[in-house]
Structure formats: C-alpha cells, structure tokens
Amino acid sequence: MASLLVSIxxxxxLNVQLHYDLGHDLxxxxxxxxxxxxxxxxxxTPDKWGSTFFFIDADFGDNMVQSAYGEISREFRxxxxxxxxxxxxxxxxxxxSGSFDNAYLIGPAWNWHNKDFSRTFSVQLMYKYLSHxxxxxxxxxxxxxxxxxxxxxxxGLLTFSGFCDLWxxxxxxxxxxxxxxxxxxxxxWKLPRINDNAKWSVGTEWEISNNFVWPTDGLNNRxxxxxxxxxxxxxxx
Numbered sequence: 001m002a003s004l005l006v007s008i009x010x011x012x013x014l015n016v017q018l019h020y021d022l023g024h025d026l027x028x029x030x031x032x033x034x035x036x037x038x039x040x041x042x043x044x045t046p047d048k049w050g051s052t053f054f055f056i057d058a059d060f061g062d063n064m065v066q067s068a069y070g071e072i073s074r075e076f077r078x079x080x081x082x083x084x085x086x087x088x089x090x091x092x093x094x095x096x097s098g099s100f101d102n103a104y105l106i107g108p109a110w111n112w113h114n115k116d117f118s119r120t121f122s123v124q125l126m127y128k129y130l131s132h133x134x135x136x137x138x139x140x141x142x143x144x145x146x147x148x149x150x151x152x153x154x155x156g157l158l159t160f161s162g163f164c165d166l167w168x169x170x171x172x173x174x175x176x177x178x179x180x181x182x183x184x185x186x187x188x189w190k191l192p193r194i195n196d197n198a199k200w201s202v203g204t205e206w207e208i209s210n211n212f213v214w215p216t217d218g219l220n221n222r223x224x225x226x227x228x229x230x231x232x233x234x235x236x237x
Contacts, residue, residue: 014043014235019205019228030215035059035066050075050084067094075109084109086124104129105144118152128167138171159185172211173221180208185232199234
C-alpha cells in the first residue's frame with residue numbers, strides 16, 4: 001500500500017495509520033499473497049526552500065513483517081511562482097521476492113492551495129527510472145503523471161485526500177499502469193465532548209488500480225478495487 005497523503009500547509013504533519021486490507025474477502029485465493037495488516041508512517045515538512053515528504057509502509061502477516069515499502073520526495077522552490085522542482089526515490093523489500101524495483105523520479109510540480117489550506121492540489125509530471133524493470137518484461141525508462149489532493153470538509157470533521165499515479169510500462173496491457181488511493185477520514189477530535197488532543201481518525205482507503213497488482217494466479221494485467229478499514233493518529237496541530 002502506498003498511501004500518499006500530502007496536505008500542503010504551513011506546519012509539519014506527522015501521522016501513523018493502521019489498515020485492515022479487504023482484498024482477501026473480495027478476491028479470495030487470487031490475493032491470498034496479500035497481507036491483511038499494513039502500518040504506515042507519513043510525514044510532510046515545509047520550509048523556506050520547499051518541502052519534504054516521506055512515508056513508510058510495513059505489511060504484517062504470520063506474526064511478522066512480510067514487506068516494507070517507502071517513498072521520499074523533496075520539492076525545491078526559490079521563487080514566487082506555484083511551480084517547484086520535484087525529486088523522488090521509491091523502493092522497498094519483500095520477504096518472499098526480495099527487493100522491489102527501485103524508482104527514481106524527477107520533474108516539475110504545480111501546487112495550489114486556498115487561503116486557509118483546507119483545499120490543496122498538486123500535479124507532477126516526471127521522468128521515471130525503474131531499476132531492473134526490463135528483467136520483468138517492462139521498461140527501465142518511463143514517464144509518470146501524478147495528482148495529489150487534500151480536502152478538509154465540515155469544519156475539519158471530514159478529510160478526503162489521496163493521489164493518482166499514471167505511468168508508462170510496455171510490459172502490461174495498454175502500456176499504462178494506474179494506481180490511485182483516495183482516503184476518507186472522520187476526525188474524531190472535531191466532535192463535541194472529544195478532547196482536542198486525542199487526534200484519532202477512523203476511515204478507509206480505496207486502492208484502485210489497473211495493471212498494478214500481482215495476483216497469485218497470473219500477471220499484473222487487470223483492474224482491482226481493494227478497500228481497507230483504517231484508523232489514524234495525527235501528531236502536532
């Protein structure tokens with residue numbers, strides 16, 4: 001699970017999430033290799049030169065960590081225009097298949113927010129290098145289009161955020177891979193009689209993909225919709 005929740009704000013944001021994956025329940029033996037529990041740590045920190053974002057996913061099964069995946073990105077902006085220079089590194093390890101194909105991305109980003117940062121949006125168009133991808137029938141050199149959004153609704157009680165990635169890969173049907181993970185959260189500390197410092201949220205993440213997920217009985221050449229049931233703790237403001 002690669003859950004990217006970027007909210008472009010004036011303060012650092014750190015949160016920890018726990019997701020229960022419903023892929024087994026929806027697809028049975030096709031996704032029997034998919035862990036049911038994923039813990040995620042995310043952090044977004046802006047500064048006067050731009051911003052830094054990272055997340056780490058740890059997948060649990062058989063009472064142990066089965067795989068780990070992470071992304072870290074840095075945006076540089078030394079000017080007033082809403083454009084920034086974006087660089088990114090993605091990669092991880094799997095206990096059964098070894099390391100994932102590390103990805104290196106670079107390109108421009110366009111960022112937008114309203115006055116109180118309750119609505120944010122970013123578009124990134126990047127060159128993408130996937131190490132060792134040609135060994136699996138794909139291509140090492142690619143391009144990726146990414147959209148990231150964050151919406152605070154009902155005076156902060158509800159959050160709708162997520163990302164959508166689309167990239168080229170000659171090894172799949174149609175030569176394009178789509179991955180989107182919208183998240184919906186109810187921020188419980190916004191309810192009456194709830195302590196403002198108890199920053200619990202409950203919600204769900206929907207992994208919507210085409211040509212991305214590897215089932216146990218075939219190749220990554222089909223569409224999947226995989227929801228989770230989740231909880232989150234947000235540190236800071």
